[in-house]
Amino acid sequence: GKRVRFVLEASGAQLERPVLEGLSEPLLHLLRNAIDHGVEPPEERGDKPAEATVRLSAESSGASVTIAIEDDGRGLSVEGIRAAAVERGLLSADAAAALSDERVHALIFEPGFSTSRGISEISGRGVGLDVVRRRVDALGGTVRVDSFEGAGTRFELVVPATVTRERFIVVDVSGVLYGIPARRVSSIASAAETREDEVAGGRVVRSGEAWVKLRDLAADLGEEMQATPHDRLLFVDEGEERFAWRVPSVLGERELIRHALDPVLDEASFLAGSAMLDDGRLVLLLHVNEVIRRSGVTQRPRLVPGESRIAPRVLVADDSPIIRDLLAELLRDAGLEVETAVDGRDALERVDVRAPDLVVTDLEMPRVDGFGLVEGIRRRGLQIPIIVVSTRGSVEDRRRASEAGANAYVVKTGFEGSMLLETIAKFVEVRR
DSSP: OOOOEEEEEEOOOOOOOOHHHHHHHHHHHHHHHHIIIIIOGGGGTTTTTEEEEEEEEEEETTTTEEEEEEEOSOOOOOHHHHHHHTTTSSSSSHHHHHHHHHHHHOOOOOOOSSOOOOOTTTTTOOOHHHHHHHHHHHHEEEEEEEEEEETTTEEEEEEESOSEEEEEEEEEETEEEEEEGGGEEEEEEEEEGSEEEEEETEEEEEETTEEEEEEEEETTOOOOOOOOOOOOOEEETTTTTEEEEESEEEEEEEEEEEEOOOOOTOOTTTTEEEETTTTEEEEEOOOOHHHHHHTTTOOOOOTTTTSSSOOOOEEEEOOOOHHHHHHHHHHTTTTTTEEHHHHHHHHHHHHSSSOOSSSOSSSOOOSSSSHHHHHHHHHHHOOOOOEEEEEEOOOOHHHHHHTTTOOOOEOOOOOHHHHHHHTTTSSSOOOO
């Protein structure tokens, strides 16, 4: 019963096909939302024309394209969003009341957030706008929203015209390399030469004439590292906000070819893909917004409604928190109960307390490495299936792991999660 005029303004903007394909679902979602939630029925539009307008525009700007979807409907209800955030436990009533309208608008991108009491077949279909943000972020882009109650809403997506090659700032955190889109990093400075101060709620550093929040990338990724004068600061743009990420080491800016993660790892929302350096080292590409959002969140086993069977227990041993979380999330999504260990000695202590149904282990770990863990389990007379998952794939490493008692060996370069699940399925039951 709504009357809508759709306007398309392409302005000659061009996008690489993978970018277009990646935008298909987010654009459809936003258009459905605009018509279902944004546009009012003719009798409720007051002084506005009975026929509403929904506009989709695209404009090139350097290496990026800005795509906007806007309507002249009812706009976002600031008070409605505040109330929904409090009701869902995202914020206390006092914290919600203190937020600016712009900050309140940003809440609609939180996972599972909705002000709607029901699921519509036209718009959300039970899926929140966090999916839109994740898909756009996966393309190396950003999304923001502007809205005025009674006047309409505008969603703006800024994406690279091509994702085949992209420039990243490559950093090293505990021996794991991460890539941050270079377009998000405005400058890099030495921590020792930057003024830093303590304020209520954390630390801040000086950036030009302003103070910005200081974050620690290692802590946001679940690592425990001591700050040093040799650390570097990356000043990152996050929408309208800026913050500084403290990192232990910066390798520099590199042009990398982005590779998609295995589809089974889609839930690993903090990763945007992977790439390889010229020397063969793997770089994990980060979703900046998702790393910030998930920092400090404890991963929990996921329960499937109505499922009562006892899930097989898997012990994952890896000294890298980010890799541990990645593997644990993959296995939990496959219906397995997961316990993690920080190295081989920790894993052996856990085996002694309660033997798992399966062990997945890295090779290179402190105190007791993967070979020592396999040998230790076999010395205990346990016939638990053991799968080695390592970036090392030489014939010698495979032979040594097999002789120690490993049942399977998976090379994790590129993070082929489906291959790991296929291997695990040979020993325990997994949910596909």
